Amino acid sequence: MKKHIILFATIALLAGCAPKESDQQANPAAGILLKDFAPQVINNIPQTHVERAKFDIIDMHAHDYASSEEEIARWCKVMDEVGVLNTAIMHCSWIGRPFEEFVAAYAPFKDHFRFWCCFDYTDIDTPEGIAKACETLERYHEMGAVGVGELGDKGEGDTYARPADGKDIHIDDPRIKPLIEKCAELKMPISIHIAEPYWMYLPMDETNDGLINAVTWHVDTTNCYGYDKLMVTFENAVRENPNTLFIACHYLNMTHDLPRLGALLDKYPNLYFDISARVAESAHTPRATREFLIKYQDRVLFGTDNGMEAPMYHTIFRVLETNDEHFYMPESEYHWALSGFNLPDEVLKKLYHDNAYRILTEYR
Ligand SMILES: [Zn+2]
Numbered sequence: 001m002k003k004h005i006i007l008f009a010t011i012a013l014l015a016g017c018a019p020k021e022s023d024q025q026a027n028p029a030a031g032i033l034l035k036d037f038a039p040q041v042i043n044n045i046p047q048t049h050v051e052r053a054k055f056d057i058i059d060m061h062a063h064d065y066a067s068s069e070e071e072i073a074r075w076c077k078v079m080d081e082v083g084v085l086n087t088a089i090m091h092c093s094w095i096g097r098p099f100e101e102f103v104a105a106y107a108p109f110k111d112h113f114r115f116w117c118c119f120d121y122t123d124i125d126t127p128e129g130i131a132k133a134c135e136t137l138e139r140y141h142e143m144g145a146v147g148v149g150e151l152g153d154k155g156e157g158d159t160y161a162r163p164a165d166g167k168d169i170h171i172d173d174p175r176i177k178p179l180i181e182k183c184a185e186l187k188m189p190i191s192i193h194i195a196e197p198y199w200m201y202l203p204m205d206e207t208n209d210g211l212i213n214a215v216t217w218h219v220d221t222t223n224c225y226g227y228d229k230l231m232v233t234f235e236n237a238v239r240e241n242p243n244t245l246f247i248a249c250h251y252l253n254m255t256h257d258l259p260r261l262g263a264l265l266d267k268y269p270n271l272y273f274d275i276s277a278r279v280a281e282s283a284h285t286p287r288a289t290r291e292f293l294i295k296y297q298d299r300v301l302f303g304t305d306n307g308m309e310a311p312m313y314h315t316i317f318r319v320l321e322t323n324d325e326h327f328y329m330p331e332s333e334y335h336w337a338l339s340g341f342n343l344p345d346e347v348l349k350k351l352y353h354d355n356a357y358r359i360l361t362e363y364r
Contacts (some may be wrong), residue, residue, distance in 0.1 A: 034211065034212050034215060035215060037212060037335055038335075039328065039335065041326060041327060041328065041337075043325075043326055045324070045325055045326065046322075046323070046324055046325075047324060047327070048318060048321075048322040048324050048340075049314065049318070050314055050317035050318050050321055050322065051081070051082065051310075051314060052081065052082055052083045052317075053082060053083040053084075053313075053317050053321070053352060054317075054321055054345070054348055054352075055083070055345075055348055055349050055352045055353055056083060056084075056085050056352065056353050057082075057083055057084045057085060057302055057352045057353060058084075058085055058086055058087075058088075058302065058352070058353050058356035058357060058360070059079075059084050059086070059087040059088060059302055059303060059304050060088045060191070060247065060274050060276075060301040060302060060303045060356050061088060061090065061150070061191065061249060061274050061276035061277075061301075061303025061304060061305045062087045062088060062089050062090070062303070062304055062305060062308070063089060063090050063150075063305070064089055064090075064091065064096055064097070064102055064105075065307055065308050066105075066308065069105070069108070071308075072105070072106060072108075072109050073109070074308075075112075075308040076109050076112045078308060078309065078310050078313070079112055081310065082310055082313040082314070082317075084313070085112075085353075086111065086112050086113060086114055087112060087113055087114070087304075088113075088114045088115075088116055088146075088147070088191075088303075089102075089106065089113050089114070089115060089116065090116045090149050090150040090191065091115065091116060091117050091118055091145075091162065092116070092117075092118040092148075092149055092150050092151060092152065092160040092161055092162065096162075098162070098163070099115075099117050099118070099140055099143070099145075099162075100143070102115070103115055103143055103144060110144070114146045114147075114360065115140075115143075115144050115145045115146065116145060116146065116147045116148060116149045116150070116191060117137070117140035117141075117145040117147075117148060118148070118151075118160070118161040118162050119133060119137065119148060119151070119158070119161055119166065119176065119179050120132070120133045120136045120137075120161070120163065120164065121133065121158070121161055121164045121165065121166045121169060121176075122163065122164040124164075124166075124169065124175055124176065125175065130175065130176075130178050130179070133178075133179055134178055134179060134182045137179060137182055137183070137186070137188075138182070138186065141186050141188060145188065146188065146189075146360060147188045147189045147190065147191055147247075148183055148188050148189070148190045148191070149189075149190060149191025149192060149247070149249075150191050150192065150193050150249055151166075151171065151190060151191070151192040151193065152192070152193040153170055153171060153192070153193070153194055153195075153225075153230060153233070153234075154193075154195060154196055154219065154224075154230075155195070155219070155221055155224030155225045155226065155230060156168065156224045156225075157169045157170055157173075158170070158171070160193070170225065170230075170233040171192060171194075171233050171234055171236075171237040172232075172233045172234075172236035172237045172240065177240075177241075180237065180241045180244050181241065181243075181244070183244050183245075184241065184243035184244040184245075187245075189244075189245040189246070189247050189272075189359055190244060190245070190246050190247065191247040191249055191274070192234070192246060192247070192248065192249060193249040193250060193253075194230050194231065194233075194234045194248065194249075194252060194253060195227050195230045195231065195252075195253045196217075196219050196227075196253055197210065197253055197255065197256070197278075197281055198227060198253065198254075198256045198257070199211075199213075199256070200217045200218055200219045201218075201219050201221065201226060201227050204218045212335050212336075213280070213333055213334045213335060213336065214333045214334075227253075231252075234246075234248070234252070235264065235268075238264070238268045238270060238271050239267075239268065241270070242268075242269075242270055243270070244270060245270050245272065245359065246268075246270060246271050246272070247272045247273065247274055247301060247359075248261075248271065248272070248273040248274070249273075249274050249276060249277075249303070249305070250274065250275075250276055250277055250278045250281075250305075251273050251274075251275060251278050251281070251282065252264070252273055253278075255278055255281040255282045255285070255289070256281075258288060258289065258292040261273065261292075262292065262295065262296065265296055265299050271299070272299050272300070272301055272355070272359070273296075273299060273300060273301065274300075274301040274302070274303035275300060275301070275302060275303060275351070276302075276303025276304055276305035276306070277303075277304075277305040277306055279315060279316055279319050279329060279338065280329050280332060280334035280336055280338065281334075282319075283319045283336075283338035283339060283340070283341070284336035284337060284338055284339070286338075286339040286340065286341055289341060290341040290342065290343065293341065293343060293347060293351065294343070294344070294347055297346070297347040297350050297351065298350060298355060299355070300350070300351050300355060301351070301355055301356050301359075302351055302352050302353075302356065304316065311330060315329055315330065318340060319338060319340055319341060320340070320341055320343055320348065320351070321340065321341075321342070321343065321348065322340035322342060323339075323340050323342040324339065324340045325337075325339040325340070326338075326339060327339075
């Protein structure tokens with residue numbers, strides 16, 4: 001054992017790098033904060049830039065990002081360049097203009113967009129209020145809304161809705177069952193964001209695998225539903241409303257446990273999921289995710305949920321289409337290294353287009 005120690009010390013001295021106490025104190029790496037970590041790839045490996053998707057795309061998850069007609073026109077140009085035929089813009093989850101104004105703003109570009117609306121929870125506790133909410137839904141449907149969403153429950157109820165938010169109204173709340181049934185009648189799928197990535201619920205300490213990504217993203221569940229309780233509410237709603245089609249946004253926030261999501265998909269044919277805003281959460285486990293996407297190729301939907309700039313699309317295409325390894329999402333708080341899924345063409349076609357097309361045509 002002693003020989004070994006001497007040998008190592010000799011090598012270090014020959015290399016001129018024997019650690020001294022003063023050097024260790026001055027080591028700049030010791031003072032770098034996790035939030036400042038910005039690694040650059042040094043590997044000489046393939047770097048593929050995918051400017052245009054291999055097949056036409058229907059984007060099933062975006063929001064009202066454009067603030068002027070010029071910006072909408074520019075977004076359409078980007079969509080044309082990258083290969084997106086049309087984009088679902090979700091009226092919920094956006095503190096902005098009323099649905100009527102939102103539809104009017106995008107009307108000149110309606111070939112490029114599909115509108116999704118909110119539930120109106122105003123006076124939801126009274127029979128008159130729920131009847132009015134159903135009428136509002138019908139009116140939005142007549143105005144062109146093809147679905148409802150993005151509903152969002154991160155523990156406190158559906159807080160994404162406008163004009164009245166649905167605090168304490170979870171998706172299995174009996175008060176909103178008439179609305180969910182109305183969706184089945186109108187053949188409007190419900191797109192819903194449940195919970196958050198699992199690591200955000202775990203202690204933000206040195207054991208947290210997501211800590212490096214965003215130290216401030218801890219979810220405090222002291223006064224609201226936690227991850228598993230939210231998943232119960234969601235499963236209740238999917239099970240109890242078999243004629244309503246549900247789209248679980250962001251892999252249902254189950255990228256860490258895809259077999260659990262798979263079990264739900266196996267059980268409920270009225271359940272789909274979108275891949276939006278979970279590139280980093282899925283592409284650091286490329287083999288497991290690839291296998292999952294191949295297995296559930298008829299239930300997956302493409303979505304972005306991340307603005308309207310071309311590089312955002314390019315990164316998603318690179319993850320889905322290439323076999324590239326160990327790259328980072330540009331300008332992201334996420335620092336897990338990503339690798340591509342290299343999905344087969346038939347899976348890409350369904351994910352990019354065919355599954356969404358089926359929902360938006362046959363389901364209707
Ligand atoms: Zn969204």
